[in-house]
Amino acid sequence: MRARPPTRQFVVKLHSRCDLACDYCYVYEMADRRWRAQPAVMSESTAHDLVSRVAEHVRAHDLDQVDIVLHGGEPLLAGPARIESLLRAATDRVPARVAFTVQTNGMRLDERFLGLFAEWGVRVGVSLDGTKAGHDRHRTRRDGRGSHDAVTAALGKLTGPDFRHLFAGLLCVVDLAVDPLATYRELLRFDPPVVDFLLPHGSWSAPPPGRHPGDPATPYADWLMPVFDQWYGESPPRTVVRQFAEVITLWLGGTSGVEGLGEQASPPLVVATDGAIELSDIVAAVQPDAVDTGLNVATDPFDAVVLPTPRLASECLACPVVAACGGGHPAHRYRAGAGFENPSVYCPDLFRLTSHVRARLAHDLAALT
Template identity: 25%
Template sequence: MTERVVRPAWSPAEPGSIEALQVVYKVAERCNINCTYCYYFNMGEETAFDRPSLASGDVTEALARWIAQGCEELRIPCAKIAFHGGEPTLIGVRRFGEACRRLREIIEPVASVLLSIQTNGTLLDDQWIAAFAEHGVAVGVSIDGPQAVNDRFRLDRHGRSSFGRTEDAIRRLVAAHGPGTPLPSTVSVMHGDNDYREVYRYLRALGVRDMTFLLPDRNADDVEFISSGAAKQYGSCLSDLFHAWFSEDNTDVHIRFVDQMLDHFRPDVAPGQAFRRPRKENQVVIARSDGTVAIDDTFIPALGWYSGTPVCSTGDTSLREFLAEPVFLEVEETFNTLPGGCAGCRWRQVCRGGDLENRFSKRNGFDNPSVYCDAYKVMYQYVCDELVRNGYPGELITAKFGNA
């Protein structure tokens, strides 16, 4: 039996329904390194190679006008535009600066604009650092940890380490930090054999304060992974990250999954309440180098489903028309429906079955517990134990989540 979150009626195509539009702009559909775990190039979805390697100025101009029209029509107050790829710095610093200027000039009369870039850092130099400062661009750098950790998967196309250039980029960005120039954030893909207390200490020693750790992309057809019990090791890794963060006791340091998880432990928040919002906090749209738009491509691990989702052109489909595609309500409905296998779990109101792509199977669609179900159980129990040891009321945990 499935369980649904009680949530006010919502439609992404109705004015006033979205707090922020996040456009992930694939300005480069190629990459200069070859991360073996990359969902974009190495998970069977190969249409990127059919699109231009770099987005043109005309595509950027059309995208900016499409976003501005959509934000005005749907009364969206904020547009978050993330330069992405592939490797977005392949576009070159001059064209990047031109894109930033046009996006701001066209969109800011109707909505605030937040610009960011997610990069492997290997091409960054002082010109790039200056461009980020000039255009107010927040920078995220992909790095998995110290060199031995990073070299496990993040090699260039000749099998050589990309670590030195990436670490140097982070050091440059940290050194450039000042008023109006935020510290870089990092994104790390996890592996069960890594020591995440060490990884945390390494990133903090670089000066990083905002970190995101991602579980590797898998879906529920990965029977071998599920049956092996390997997910529990990832639970230990997540627990180690929480321990390192909690032990440092620095409120200026943020780990995304920790921030999201601890929302559920606030005394004034009922179980599952963090998921019940009348407006969509962050509606993701993917903009591609050929002028088309698509749904969130982090769903690519659910390729059997993702490959059938709509792709539209900014030239003939408005943002409102695109968001009226049934797939957006399908995603929302799926997110708000607990998989049948999760009904008796004490943590169901915290994880809601996990990320959708990790729930997908060819047989059951998204009606499966996450392949990382055991990882979450290990982590949540560890967090509860740590909180209680440090004075959090045990009876409140029982009231929220039941007994172990």
Template identity: 30%
Template sequence: MEKIKTFFLRVAARCNLDCNYCYVFKHRDMSWKNYPPTMSKEHVVLFSHRLKEYVMETKLKEVYIIYHGGEPLFIGESVLLEYTDIILKALDGIVSVEFSLQTNGTLLTDKFLEECDRRKIKISLSIDGPEDIHNKNRKMANGDGSFNLVFSGIQKVQKYPHLFQGAIGVIDPYSNPEQLMEFYNQTQIFNVDLLLPDANYESPPKYREAAPYIYKNWLIESFDAWFDKYQDLSLRTYENVLKRLLDCNTSTDSFGFGKLDYLTIEVDGSYHTTDILKVAFENASAMGISLENATINQAATHKKVEEYNMLLAKENLPQKCKSCDVGYVCGGGALPHRYSEINSFDNPTIYCNEMRSLINHAKKRLNDEVENELLL
């Protein structure tokens, strides 16, 4: 049995931003409207008991807890710290616990970060690039751009480099890739996960109908900028492409293969697989069980987890992917991006052409680099 070590706690089902592409609030799953705005203390206490029980059963040495939203700090910084202390107290002396917070950064304060430092809570933020790029899609609820508040939050976190895990950015295909790399480089955001906007066959990628090659061209141009000039930046997607081309094991939600190695606890205490499935259909990630009526072990071995892992398995790749020359790299692509109402997840990623072009381009660049090294 695969042991689950990572747990996403969705402590808030609301947000102070109104991002155009948000997979929680702007896609096909509107179940957030039925959830309480924030996770209750009772559910956190119950989670800590369930986790203690699971750790003692499985003899885990470490666990990872990631606060998610909405915006996790919507719950209030004092409440989030209280919840952290509840979990730490329950697991004290039993297992090593590492906390992370995925935040938009707008509500971060110096006082809160001091408390995070005491508890070793690591911080990841979301920023799409310089002000004009970022503000295009990541607006405050009142319609104002969020860049200034977000960047102020990043500067606060950067005072604690041992806590700063880096940033997530969503690709705007009309942005200038080299300008984007230079922004991350100049602002010393050296660890970045650049993501394609969530899409699938029922919700195709924005802009692509009018400009069929826009994402493909952007990916290749940005890969070249990174490969030639900005390899000091850790860009997870491009690094993972190269690792898979070199036959190195790597696990990422951006590609297929691997296994689901985490669980999500929704704001109402219900167990879910990966919440990114919200882009597919209503309650796609829901298991139908909760902290009240099921153990973590029951969730970890639930049929929804088995089904998810089966879809990621190499032998269950869509037929088109099995015969593809780069199928061994992308593994069919991110599972939520494979969904259609007709075939469910039995499709290549909606970004198939883009990923195939990127991987073949990266392969050529890698081969050219090796040949040049051999000639020296």
């Protein structure tokens, strides 16, 4: 174990339930069942303890800014009063600038919430899986109806003249069954400042769709590379595709700001609705106990958290692209009975994609010199 560096981002699970039933959800559809025993909504008392611990952490490390991400479940289920109470408390009591973001499925994102977020300067990220057909394949209501129409209607409000300054970007999960460039074009329709393409979560023990452990095929790289080429060739760029930008940064010797690419200098901490302090909740999707610190904001400071020492598989340490892929997301390295010291289940895809980015970058740098 190693001492944890100062934490600059806190992911707050304000509500532990959701009003959608997305079939790929890492919270509700994989191995983690802890949400069943957690309070549906974070209590005022726990929120008070959370803010006190953030303020304590800021003072201890003389931080000038921290990020608080309202997450879930679906955080808007907590309601505007509970959300505003937390925003007010953090703004009043944390002796640093607090940058607020909410990550929402968009189903409840109306003028009431947008007005609240405008008042407190909360930036809003929305999950949208591209076209109506692609989105509604997975992101359904509990009765099976699609959610695309409701989400895009909410995006219409968010991207209008009154609230566009709050728009943080779009999050899209890759689906091999849909056209990548059609997906990208649909996301660009909303002029997002940032796009995040996420790989479906899975492991060696429960592989993601289309990935067969040990198969050298690269279906996810094949999906992402045309999008990279389109994005990279745009002048001026129409958005920032975070994963592509981070791979370029890593190839140029920088550090990662994205979980699952390279090593993060200051990984976020997660606070559950019961106040439990946890490591990445994505890792909990494959091994729930791996994120449990045994700590709670009611009794423990954030500095009490220690990180497991990162250990990459020997194959990764000898790999020529490890500087860019970092071994992939820890959850994707998991194998039952063998833990996390394995290559990513996405290893062939990561190798091909990061190599492709490096080749494009090297070609352009050579042209400049």
